[in-house]
Amino acid sequence: MSKVILRRCGSLCCLLFAVLAMVGFMGNAGHAAGKGLFPLGDVQEVPRLSDKPVPYAVVPDRPAMPIELGCKFLGNGNLPKGIKLPTGAVWTPCLWVFGTYRTAFQTYDGVGSTDRITEWSHRLDIFTDLQLTHSEKCIVGIAPLDENRGANFTGYTFDSPNKSDGWRFESGVHVRALFCEGDFGSLFPNLDLMGTKLIDFGFAVGRHNINFQQGILINDVLDSVGLVRNNLYAPGFSSIRITGLWAWDSIDRGTSANRRRLNESGLFGLFAQADTIASTLALDMITIQDDDRDETGGDGYWIGLSAIQRGFEPWRGIGEINSTYRINASISGGDDTPQVTDGVLLSAEFSWTPHASDDIVYVNPFIGINRYSQAGREPIAGGPLAAFGISFAGNGLGNYGTELSGFNTEVVGVAVGYQAFWDNHRRNLVLEVAGVKDASRNLFDTDGAGTDGVAFSAQFQQAIGQRVQLQIDGFVSYLEGQDNGSGARIELLTRF
Amino acid sequence: MNQGESTQISNLERHPTSREGITCVVCHRVENIYNKASGRIALVEGDLLQPVYGPSGNAELSRVLKNPEKYRVVTEADKAGRKIHTKAVKFAAISSSTFCGTCHDVTLLNGFRLEEAFSEYRASPAAGRGVTCQDCHMGKVQGIAAGYDVGPAAVVGGVPTKSRKLTNHIMAGPDYSLVHPGIFPHNGEAQQLATIAEWLKFDVAAGWGTDKFEDNIPAGYKFPSPWDSVDARFDARQILNVQFKRLAFVRTKRLEVLRNGYAIGDLVTQKSDRGGINFKVQVKNITDGHNVPTGFAPERLVWLRIIVKDRDGKIVFKSGDTDPNDDVRDNESAYVHAGLMPLDKQLFNLQSRFLVRSVRGGERERTVVIPFSTTALPFIRPTTSSRILAGEPTVVRTHRKSIEALGHRWAKYRIDGAKLTGAGPYEASVELLSQMFPINLVSTIQVVGFDYGISPRAVGAAVAAGREVLYKKSVRFDVK
Numbered sequence: 001m002s003k004v005i006l007r008r009c010g011s012l013c014c015l016l017f018a019v020l021a022m023v024g025f026m027g028n029a030g031h032a033a034g035k036g037l038f039p040l041g042d043v044q045e046v047p048r049l050s051d052k053p054v055p056y057a058v059v060p061d062r063p064a065m066p067i068e069l070g071c072k073f074l075g076n077g078n079l080p081k082g083i084k085l086p087t088g089a090v091w092t093p094c095l096w097v098f099g100t101y102r103t104a105f106q107t108y109d110g111v112g113s114t115d116r117i118t119e120w121s122h123r124l125d126i127f128t129d130l131q132l133t134h135s136e137k138c139i140v141g142i143a144p145l146d147e148n149r150g151a152n153f154t155g156y157t158f159d160s161p162n163k164s165d166g167w168r169f170e171s172g173v174h175v176r177a178l179f180c181e182g183d184f185g186s187l188f189p190n191l192d193l194m195g196t197k198l199i200d201f202g203f204a205v206g207r208h209n210i211n212f213q214q215g216i217l218i219n220d221v222l223d224s225v226g227l228v229r230n231n232l233y234a235p236g237f238s239s240i241r242i243t244g245l246w247a248w249d250s251i252d253r254g255t256s257a258n259r260r261r262l263n264e265s266g267l268f269g270l271f272a273q274a275d276t277i278a279s280t281l282a283l284d285m286i287t288i289q290d291d292d293r294d295e296t297g298g299d300g301y302w303i304g305l306s307a308i309q310r311g312f313e314p315w316r317g318i319g320e321i322n323s324t325y326r327i328n329a330s331i332s333g334g335d336d337t338p339q340v341t342d343g344v345l346l347s348a349e350f351s352w353t354p355h356a357s358d359d360i361v362y363v364n365p366f367i368g369i370n371r372y373s374q375a376g377r378e379p380i381a382g383g384p385l386a387a388f389g390i391s392f393a394g395n396g397l398g399n400y401g402t403e404l405s406g407f408n409t410e411v412v413g414v415a416v417g418y419q420a421f422w423d424n425h426r427r428n429l430v431l432e433v434a435g436v437k438d439a440s441r442n443l444f445d446t447d448g449a450g451t452d453g454v455a456f457s458a459q460f461q462q463a464i465g466q467r468v469q470l471q472i473d474g475f476v477s478y479l480e481g482q483d484n485g486s487g488a489r490i491e492l493l494t495r496f
Numbered sequence: 497m498n499q500g501e502s503t504q505i506s507n508l509e510r511h512p513t514s515r516e517g518i519t520c521v522v523c524h525r526v527e528n529i530y531n532k533a534s535g536r537i538a539l540v541e542g543d544l545l546q547p548v549y550g551p552s553g554n555a556e557l558s559r560v561l562k563n564p565e566k567y568r569v570v571t572e573a574d575k576a577g578r579k580i581h582t583k584a585v586k587f588a589a590i591s592s593s594t595f596c597g598t599c600h601d602v603t604l605l606n607g608f609r610l611e612e613a614f615s616e617y618r619a620s621p622a623a624g625r626g627v628t629c630q631d632c633h634m635g636k637v638q639g640i641a642a643g644y645d646v647g648p649a650a651v652v653g654g655v656p657t658k659s660r661k662l663t664n665h666i667m668a669g670p671d672y673s674l675v676h677p678g679i680f681p682h683n684g685e686a687q688q689l690a691t692i693a694e695w696l697k698f699d700v701a702a703g704w705g706t707d708k709f710e711d712n713i714p715a716g717y718k719f720p721s722p723w724d725s726v727d728a729r730f731d732a733r734q735i736l737n738v739q740f741k742r743l744a745f746v747r748t749k750r751l752e753v754l755r756n757g758y759a760i761g762d763l764v765t766q767k768s769d770r771g772g773i774n775f776k777v778q779v780k781n782i783t784d785g786h787n788v789p790t791g792f793a794p795e796r797l798v799w800l801r802i803i804v805k806d807r808d809g810k811i812v813f814k815s816g817d818t819d820p821n822d823d824v825r826d827n828e829s830a831y832v833h834a835g836l837m838p839l840d841k842q843l844f845n846l847q848s849r850f851l852v853r854s855v856r857g858g859e860r861e862r863t864v865v866i867p868f869s870t871t872a873l874p875f876i877r878p879t880t881s882s883r884i885l886a887g888e889p890t891v892v893r894t895h896r897k898s899i900e901a902l903g904h905r906w907a908k909y910r911i912d913g914a915k916l917t918g919a920g921p922y923e924a925s926v927e928l929l930s931q932m933f934p935i936n937l938v939s940t941i942q943v944v945g946f947d948y949g950i951s952p953r954a955v956g957a958a959v960a961a962g963r964e965v966l967y968k969k970s971v972r973f974d975v976k
Contacts, residue, residue, distance in 0.1 A: 469873040
């Protein structure tokens with residue numbers, strides 16, 4: 001049926017119609033504030049401050065960590081005096097253990113799957129923070145129930161394409177974070193007794209997530225060392241940050257289908273961000289030097305540019321628009337390899353808040369020229385398109401994939417969505433329609449062999465008590481050349 | 497906090513030391529440099545007789561203590577009289593900028609760089625010249641390195657100590673008191689006259705204790721205890737007059753430091769005809785020590801108020817005016833947010849912005865950085881990746897809009913020809929204003945309540961009442 005509909009409407013026309021309908025529908029939320037269906041979420045009725053005294057509310061106790069040694073995390077009471085080091089630094093060690101447990105029942109049949117998979121999956125992330133000062137700390141993070149790949153989460157499979165039903169156990173000490181960070185000025189204060197020298201460079205060494213350009217450029221857990229200088233300034237700039245990075249291990253390249261891990265010294269990054277009075281600008285550059293093109297992808301160069309601002313109000317009813325513009329480019333050191341290809345991804349993110357509510361309307365268009373590839377991505381993380389819509393982003397738990405491919409960047413597409421809030425933001429609902437048109441051929445073509453697709457997605461979240469969140473997701477998708485996709489999941493997340 | 501009190505009880509129920517705020521011991525009972533500690537520093541516990549820590553050491557104190565009768569001090573716990581610290585330990589680091597940075601640079605445990613005054617200073621020309629925070633903020637003049645006065649550090653038992661360099665401990669900043677003047681500034685006589693709860697019942701605005709009021713008390717007027725005694729009311733008014741003088745003095749210092757940080761530069765007319773008026777105003781940072789605003793920059797409101805009138809005095813353009821809550825008409829104004837007032841599109845406001853990531857669609861400004869779009873269960877925990885390298889957490893950040901040291905910004909205004917009423921002259925009033933935080937913060941936090949029985953409207957009114965005009969200029973446009 002999907003192929004008939006697509007042929008009759010033309011997939012491009014369908015997509016355009018859906019986008020315009022959503023934008024027009026959501027845009028009128030501004031004029032219809034408090035009346036009828038919109039805004040969908042809670043409405044804030046009375047803007048004037050009250051003349052009645054507001055007594056102190058009963059606030060829940062802080063959610064303590066399971067282990068808090070040395071000092072409590074954001075607790076009250078006396079602070080320890082600390083230990084003075086020969087460098088002049090004063091360390092007040094505190095040890096905190098915290099984490100997240102997620103469990104989900106989910107069924108998925110969509111992009112990249114040959115048949116439906118239905119499963120119950122679990123994920124546990126435990127972190128230990130040795131806090132030495134307010135700027136120096138060391139973190140160890142382990143995930144004892146998964147190996148960071150969709151098929152490798154502890155759980156029970158009810159139904160799968162390869163009929164591997166039953167229990168699977170992926171227990172082990174899987175180290176996801178092992179790093180220390182700090183500030184040289186705080187570590188070696190005796191080098192600058194008056195505090196007038198520019199020695200407060202930040203640093204981080206070890207294994208942790210590196211994410212720039214909202215994950216479009218890189219979203220990977222790397223073994224690395226980095227140096228940063230904050231609060232630089234130049235005429236017209238309120239603040240400039242410059243970060244240098246060298247990664248020597250755990251560089252994950254490619255998509256789910258052709259993933260390779262580079263375990264040699266090879267990634268160099270320079271990341272800069274600056275605030276002007278109107279915008280936040282970022283320029284991020286990465287190079288990976290890799291001699292083994294056939295095995296791990298070869299050399300590559302990446303550049304990301306972005307500008308984030310607010311202030312454009314096309315008409316009064318819609319309010320001020322938040323906008324983010326990005327250009328991300330990948331350049332292979334030679335011919336394209338499966339992991340490193342030449343390509344450019346142009347994107348924009350627009351959002352606004354309907355009057356009298358906290359709801360969010362967003363429209364995120366993007367254009368791929370050739371096939372852009374990320375510098376690095378964690379296996380369970382989504383592809384570069386994940387930043388634009390929930391339809392392109394995985395959940396990071398089990399085999400529940402994406403509604404539309406987050407890796408296929410040779411497309412023109414858009415995600416349009418609405419997020420509504422209720423009950424003091426403890427409940428929210430996201431409704432999204434997203435679509436892509438294959439950019440490797442004429443945009444108006446629909447020959448059944450391309451990668452066109454459209455998806456309708458919903459995500460519901462409800463906070464329960466202080467530590468638990470319920471999430472329910474669902475989608476249907478129409479994919480060119482494939483069977484329709486659909487999926488649903490229900491998840492409980494517990495923080496401790 | 498050190499008494500283990502809840503953070504959510506009234507000051508009326510707290511131990512008196514919990515209400516004292518930043519007192520001597522916060523700096524002078526610290527024996528370590530904790531560097532960028534975000535204010536979480538350990539004090540050396542002890543009573544009045546225990547040592548204090550300062551820049552000079554023990555020589556002068558030792559001389560005073562050798563003459564207890566002359567200076568009328570006691571150094572034994574079981575003796576009656578004026579007790580005094582028995583030793584002054586030399587702690588040279590108290591004179592360093594790093595010491596100020598232990599509080600005036602705040603990074604939250606999730607990696608959020610909330611206040612960066614010390615970090616900004618360290619990269620500044622002032623630091624490069626070796627000028628410390630103390631040189632500008634504890635000298636003769638608030639906000640500039642004008643040297644130090646010389647005189648006795650203390651007058652003990654009516655006898656001055658030896659003269660030496662004096663550091664001015666006013667340390668004025670942009671904040672001002674919102675509470676009842678009977679409660680703050682701290683006043684020993686006020687505390688002896690009445691409790692906090694009783695002071696809160698004293699109606700200052702009505703004029704209790706003034707001749708004008710007391711000579712014309714309306715029939716049947718009821719006073720709460722203990723203010724049903726006319727003597728008590730007159731005593732209270734005398735104390736309040738002292739309080740008002742103190743608050744007025746501190747206000748002069750606040751204006752001093754703010755005016756040594758900001759300036760209005762050039763006013764440039766770019767176009768002035770029947771088709772419209774375009775002009776720009778230069779706002780300058782005249783300090784070389786740090787940005788302005790600095791510190792809690794996302795809550796410091798510094799903006800231009802522009803009113804343009806025609807030859808008949810009719811207003812044809814305004815920017816920087818306020819809504820009925822006294823908020824400027826930006827995105828955080830409740831009236832703009834409700835669609836009841838238009839956004840002030842030409843507002844020039846140096847307040848930095850808290851930004852929160854939306855589930856998709858980028859970021860949006862929020863008064864308080866709670867990322868409820870990306871999760872229904874916002875949860876503060878330490879960061880699990882290095883936020884030092886990124887300079888910010890993943891879902892919240894600050895868009896800094898302050899002016900760098902010795903820098904400037906141009907505020908540009910355009911008045912459409914359709915708004916003009918004919919030939920000029922038109923006159924623009926240009927005011928640079930400072931307010932310690934925006935009223936929309938009151939709107940946002942009112943859900944947890946306010947102490948002292950204050951209403952949100954009263955808090956907002958007090959904040960607006962403390963607003964200062966730092967500079968005022970005017971410019972004339974001749975439209976033919």
